[in-house]
Amino acid sequence: MKQTTIAKRVETVGIGLHKGEPIKLVLEPLDADMGIVFCRSDLGISFKAEPKNVINTQMATVIGNQNGFVSTIEHLLGAINGYGIDNIRITLDANEVPVMDGSAISFCMLLDEAGVRHLDKPKKVILIRKEVQVNMGEKFVRISPSTTPKFDYTIKFAHPVIGEQRYVFEYTKSSFIKEIARARTFGFLKDLQKLQAQNLALGASLDNAVAIDDTRILNPEGLRFENEFVRHKILDAVGDLSLMGASLLGDYTAFAGSHELNHKLTLAILSDAKNYEVATMNADLVREFGKVFA
Incomplete structure (x- = not known):
């Protein structure tokens, strides 16, 4: 199995969640072993999507350096x-990825337009060899060895609309598109008002998020899935784990996870070479994990 890139250059324009201004997004092919690279055309700088370049995880995953950054990368990375x-x-x-409709489906459509091209070098994957867990109080995220990679996520909110939700997602391209990509980000009206008072979340609307007041969902169309909230958390995790630099093949389990915990998990995995193995997709691994990429 070979490495992939996109087949052609594609672009789109969308609104930034925080500034509320139009942002141009361009996706272009790269050669083998180049990875995922973010470029700021307005600043003339670039940085690779990898854990050491994560500089903030409070409200979104942000990568960059002292010269500039890109925020809200997780939905696009989830699609990739x-x-x-x-x-x-x-x-x-600009300094953020456009929010689109608050999910990853617009990015999936952009990738479908671009197409996929196979390169001349073997695909690399990260095999989890030892269980790694990161805790913050009762919250945790964990990765474990597995031959059938999946995401098992539980959230718990003291809110009548959300409550406790659990979803288990077996990781394949087709199931990602069907089960995860359309799940939108969500937020509480009281928090939005606080953020906008700080000139943040100026682009937030019912067109790009599920909005919740004290008792109900404000979007006239309602939810796309009964458990859209926990599905969106899985989307965030798929995006955050892509910062490992290769497809991560293991079982991810979370209770009340976050961007911060996901980032700490990537660092914990990489902190000990016994936790993982970087392998190329030879015939044996294709038989074992090939359906993940089908």
């Missing part, structure tokens, strides 16, 4: 990871 794309250049003319 879900499609099994190894090498791609992402160019933006």
Whole structure:
């Protein structure tokens, strides 16, 4: 099985969640072993999507350095990871990825338009060899060895609309598109008002998020899935784990996870070479994990 990139350059324009201004997004092919690279066309800088370049995880996953950054990368990275794309250049003319409809489905459609091209080098994957867990109080995220990679996520909110939800997602491209990609981000009206008072979340609307007040969902169309909230958390995790630099093959389990916990998990995995193995997709691994990329 070979590494992949996209077959052609594609672009779109969308609104930034925080600034509320139009942002141009361009996706371009890259050669083998180049990975996922973010470029700021307005600043003339670039940085690779990898754990050491994560600089903030409070409200979204943010990568960058002292010269600039890109925020809210997780939904786009979720689509790229879900499609099994190894090498791609992402160019933006602002400091955040456009929010689109609050899910990853618009990015999936963009990747479908771009197509997938196979390169001349073997695909690399990260095999989990030892269980690794990160805790913050009762919250935790965990990765375990598995031959059938899946995401098992539980959330618990003291809110009548959400409550406790659990979803188990077996990781394949087709199931990602069907079960996860359309799940939108969500937020509480009281929090939005606080953020907008700080000139943040200026682009937030019912067109790009599920909004919740004290008792109900405000979107006239309702939810796309009965458990859309926990499915969206899985989307975030798929995106956050793509920062490992290759497809991560293991069982991910979370209770009340977050971008911060996901980032700490990637660092914990990489902290000990006994936790993982970087392998190429030879015939044996294709037989074992090939359906993940089908």
